[in-house]
Amino acid sequence: MVAMRIGVEKPALRAFEDISLEVTYYFPTAALFAGVTSAVLDVVLPRNALVDQLQVRVQARRVDSVQVQQVAQVRSYVQSGGHELVIDFGTPRTVSGVSLPAAQVTAVHAWLGSQFNIQSALAFGATASSSVSFPELRTERLRVRTSAALSDAQLAEVFLHLPEPPSGLALSIDGAAPVWTHPEPVQPRAGVAAPDAAGWDKESRRIVDLTAAFAALAGDPLAGDGPVTFKLVLSTAVPCLLNLALSGTPAMRRIRRVRFGSETRTALDFASEGLVDLPLALPAPPTGATRLIQELRWTAEADLPPARTVPPTGPDAVPGEDGLPLAQAVLTPEIAACVRLPAGTGVQTLQGVRLPLLAEGDGAEVRVVLWQPTEPAAGGLPLQPLPQGTSDPVTLAGAAAESWVGFTFSKPPVLETALAAAMPWLAVVVTRGSVGWGLATASGDATAAVDQMLLRRGPPNGPWKSLPAPLQSSTAVLNARGRLRLTGLAPKDAALAPLTVQLLGAAAVRDLNPVPKGEAATLVLGAGISANAPTLRLISRAVGRLTLRDVDVVSDL
Numbered sequence: 001m002v003a004m005r006i007g008v009e010k011p012a013l014r015a016f017e018d019i020s021l022e023v024t025y026y027f028p029t030a031a032l033f034a035g036v037t038s039a040v041l042d043v044v045l046p047r048n049a050l051v052d053q054l055q056v057r058v059q060a061r062r063v064d065s066v067q068v069q070q071v072a073q074v075r076s077y078v079q080s081g082g083h084e085l086v087i088d089f090g091t092p093r094t095v096s097g098v099s100l101p102a103a104q105v106t107a108v109h110a111w112l113g114s115q116f117n118i119q120s121a122l123a124f125g126a127t128a129s130s131s132v133s134f135p136e137l138r139t140e141r142l143r144v145r146t147s148a149a150l151s152d153a154q155l156a157e158v159f160l161h162l163p164e165p166p167s168g169l170a171l172s173i174d175g176a177a178p179v180w181t182h183p184e185p186v187q188p189r190a191g192v193a194a195p196d197a198a199g200w201d202k203e204s205r206r207i208v209d210l211t212a213a214f215a216a217l218a219g220d221p222l223a224g225d226g227p228v229t230f231k232l233v234l235s236t237a238v239p240c241l242l243n244l245a246l247s248g249t250p251a252m253r254r255i256r257r258v259r260f261g262s263e264t265r266t267a268l269d270f271a272s273e274g275l276v277d278l279p280l281a282l283p284a285p286p287t288g289a290t291r292l293i294q295e296l297r298w299t300a301e302a303d304l305p306p307a308r309t310v311p312p313t314g315p316d317a318v319p320g321e322d323g324l325p326l327a328q329a330v331l332t333p334e335i336a337a338c339v340r341l342p343a344g345t346g347v348q349t350l351q352g353v354r355l356p357l358l359a360e361g362d363g364a365e366v367r368v369v370l371w372q373p374t375e376p377a378a379g380g381l382p383l384q385p386l387p388q389g390t391s392d393p394v395t396l397a398g399a400a401a402e403s404w405v406g407f408t409f410s411k412p413p414v415l416e417t418a419l420a421a422a423m424p425w426l427a428v429v430v431t432r433g434s435v436g437w438g439l440a441t442a443s444g445d446a447t448a449a450v451d452q453m454l455l456r457r458g459p460p461n462g463p464w465k466s467l468p469a470p471l472q473s474s475t476a477v478l479n480a481r482g483r484l485r486l487t488g489l490a491p492k493d494a495a496l497a498p499l500t501v502q503l504l505g506a507a508a509v510r511d512l513n514p515v516p517k518g519e520a521a522t523l524v525l526g527a528g529i530s531a532n533a534p535t536l537r538l539i540s541r542a543v544g545r546l547t548l549r550d551v552d553v554v555s556d557l
Contacts, residue, residue: 168237364433
C-alpha cells in the first residue's frame, strides 16, 4: 500500500491541486496521461497452420490520469454566469479529479440519475484551479463549471483522475465474441517479478493462453500456405496502461489436403489381397529444407466382405537365378506335397487357401485336401484326409511366372486350436500336368507363420515323408517351408481389420476399418519421418474397392 499526496509543483505540470486530501492507492501508478481503453496486436499465421501453442502477454496497469475523450462524450455549454462541461461516461465510473488546459474549475456536480446534484456541488471558489481533486465520486455523468469556454482543441486536453484499478478486461479476435475475459479488478502480486499464467505480476502483467482460440480459426487444409492476419484486441472497462504482445514464438505445424489429380479423393481396387503404394503429392519445401511429416488424417469408405486372407503379402520364395526360386517343389499326378497350416493367423472359419503356383506346358489341374494330424505328442504329422476337406479342382493355364491361386472348401472347417502341432495339414494334389511351387525358408522364429508351414512329400494319398536333408538345413540349400495364405472368417470376439495403413519409412502401422458412409482416422508418426515426397502403403486382407478422401498431411513445414 502506497500513500501519495499530489500537489502542484510547476504551472506546466498537469497535476491535481492539493486540497488537503490524502489519496491512498493499492496499485502502482504509471506515467501521467497514459490511460487507454484498448490495445491491438496483429497475429500473422499461415492459413493452414495447426496451432499447438500461442500465448500472449497482457499488461493492465493503473494510471494516474486519462484523457476525457477516451472514456466519455464531452458537451460544452455557455450559460449566464459562466461556462460548463458535461462529461457523459455512459456507465458508472469512479472519478476524483479534473484537469483543464486553459481555464479553472469552479465547481463539480455529480449525476443523481435524473439530474445533476445542484445543492451538493463541489465548489472551489478561491481555490479554483486548472487541476482539482476531490473525494471519489461514482457517477455516470459529471458537470464541471469552468471559468472560460474551451475550444475543440482544448477539449482534447481535458483529463480525468480515475483512481480505480483496471477491470472488465477482454480479448477478442477480429471483432468476434471475447476469447478471454477478466471481469475482476487487476490484483498485482508484489512478490512476482515475471508474468505467468497463474495471475498478475507486480507490473500488472500475465500470460494468457490463446492456443485453442487460434487453433479454431486456422488449420484449414485447403487454404494453402499464404499468411492471414488476425486482429487481436485487448479492451478494458477502466482506462489504464495496456500492453499486448506475443509471449514467445507460436508453436505450429502445417496441414495440407492431398490432391489426386484435380480431386481430393481416390478409389483403389483390390481384386485380391495385396498392397498398393499411393504417392501423396505435396508442394516442395523451402530450398535446402526437409519436411518432417508427423501425422496423417483421412476418411476411408468401403463396403468390404467379411472374408480375410492372411498373410495379405508373402511369404516369398527364396530367390535363385534368372528370377526363379532357389528351390521348387515340382508336383505331378504321382508326386504331391503336404504343408502344415499355421496357427495364430486370426482366421477361424477356413473358407479356402491360396498358393503361388506355376503351371508348365499346356497347363494343369490342381486341388487341395485337408488332412487331420496325429496327436501333438506323436508329432502332429498328417494322419488321414478330413471328411469334406477336399476343394473343387482348379484349372491352371501354362505361364512363365507363378501366380496366387485360390481353392475353396464347400464346407469350411473351423480351426479351433492355437497350438501349431494340432493344426491340420494341406495336401497339394495335381490331377493333370505339372506344377512348380516355389519354396520359402524358415525365419528362425518358431512362432512366425512361415516357420510353422512344415513340408512333407509323397504320393497323393500318402504316406508323407520328410524332405531331403539339403532342404532341411539353412547351412545347405535352405530350411524349406511351404507358402500359402488362409482365407476365411475371424472369430466375432477377435475381429481382423480388412486393411492396414502406414507411411513408407515409418514404423507406425494402423488398422483400417472403413464403412460405406466413411470413417475418419488418424495415423500418428511419433517423432515424425523426413519425407518431401511421402508414399502411403495400404495392405488389404479383403477383396473390394476402397475410397480415400480428405487425406491430410501434417508436417513441420
